[in-house]
Amino acid sequence: MSLSTSQIREKVEQLGPWFHNLDLGGVATAPDHFLGDYPRMKWKHFAAVVPADLHGKTVLDIGCNAGFYSLEMKRRGADRVLGIDFDDAYLAQARFAAEVEGADIEFRKLSVYDVGALGERFDIVIFMGVLYHLRHPLLALDLIREHVAGDLMLFQSMQRGNPEVEPLEENYPFWNYELFDARGFPKLHFIENRYSDDPTNWWIPNRACVEAMLRSAGFSILQHPEDEVYLCRIAGQRADAHPVYPMGRPA
Numbered sequence: 001m002s003l004s005t006s007q008i009r010e011k012v013e014q015l016g017p018w019f020h021n022l023d024l025g026g027v028a029t030a031p032d033h034f035l036g037d038y039p040r041m042k043w044k045h046f047a048a049v050v051p052a053d054l055h056g057k058t059v060l061d062i063g064c065n066a067g068f069y070s071l072e073m074k075r076r077g078a079d080r081v082l083g084i085d086f087d088d089a090y091l092a093q094a095r096f097a098a099e100v101e102g103a104d105i106e107f108r109k110l111s112v113y114d115v116g117a118l119g120e121r122f123d124i125v126i127f128m129g130v131l132y133h134l135r136h137p138l139l140a141l142d143l144i145r146e147h148v149a150g151d152l153m154l155f156q157s158m159q160r161g162n163p164e165v166e167p168l169e170e171n172y173p174f175w176n177y178e179l180f181d182a183r184g185f186p187k188l189h190f191i192e193n194r195y196s197d198d199p200t201n202w203w204i205p206n207r208a209c210v211e212a213m214l215r216s217a218g219f220s221i222l223q224h225p226e227d228e229v230y231l232c233r234i235a236g237q238r239a240d241a242h243p244v245y246p247m248g249r250p251a
């Protein structure tokens with residue numbers, strides 16, 4: 001698409017407000033983002049853990065927003081990039097950004113809870129900045145593992161609470177009360193009202209909890225390049241894990 005700078009600026013304003021600060025033909029979509037040049041300034045801390053050449057690979061970007069990570073994956077040559085999000089306004093931004101960039105990326109309205117409908121596994125799943133927006137975070141991880149994760153997952157969650165991680169015992173006695181106040185025990189903090197003025201922040205884990213949830217859902221942690229970011233690979237679930245859902249085990 002060949003648009004003048006003023007046409008791009010007009011459309012960017014029409015489609016706003018933006019969460020991703022993209023550079024579309026010299027027009028910044030969210031220059032006053034409260035986190036700075038977001039997410040570019042975050043991405044530079046972990047860009048190196050994602051394979052530089054994605055030719056022959058497929059990518060699913062869950063909660064793609066305006067498509068920053070989808071665009072980065074396409075720039076690395078991924079054969080197929082599918083971005084999904086539940087918000088029509090963000091999807092419209094993503095489609096416009098891909099058009100301006102001339103990037104062949106598919107964007108679809110789909111909730112993470114419905115990834116099973118895709119009927120396809122992807123070499124790389126991106127699940128960044130979504131977990132704490134969900135009322136059912138472990139269900140989402142289980143569904144991703146069961147239906148769409150084919151190899152790697154790039155994961156990020158906001159974390160709050162103590163960042164220490166203590167090794168976990170296989171079991172604890174019923175009378176062990178202190179455990180739950182230990183600094184490095186996994187904790188998921190429930191937000192009943194608001195955190196950061198955002199009604200969609202529901203569950204905010206500490207670091208130990210993020211890592212425990214990833215393992216529990218059947219992912220092994222390969223790298224932890226930045227406080228909130230993990231590169232994971234699919235792994236088997238524990239033989240003695242008996243989740244209520246899903247009924248079956250991932251292949």
Ligand SMILES: C[S@@+](CC[C@H](N)C(=O)[O-])C[C@H]1O[C@@H](n2cnc3c(N)ncnc32)[C@H](O)[C@@H]1O
Pocket residue numbers: 019039062063064065066068084085086087090110111112113127128129130133134156
């Ligand atoms: C904080 S933004 C993160 C955007 C991007 N992944 C990133 O890391 O910059 C959260 C995104 O998740 C999307 N989202 C929230 N709940 C979702 C759901 N149930 N299924 C799919 N996307 C969801 C929101 O619409 C929003 O675009």
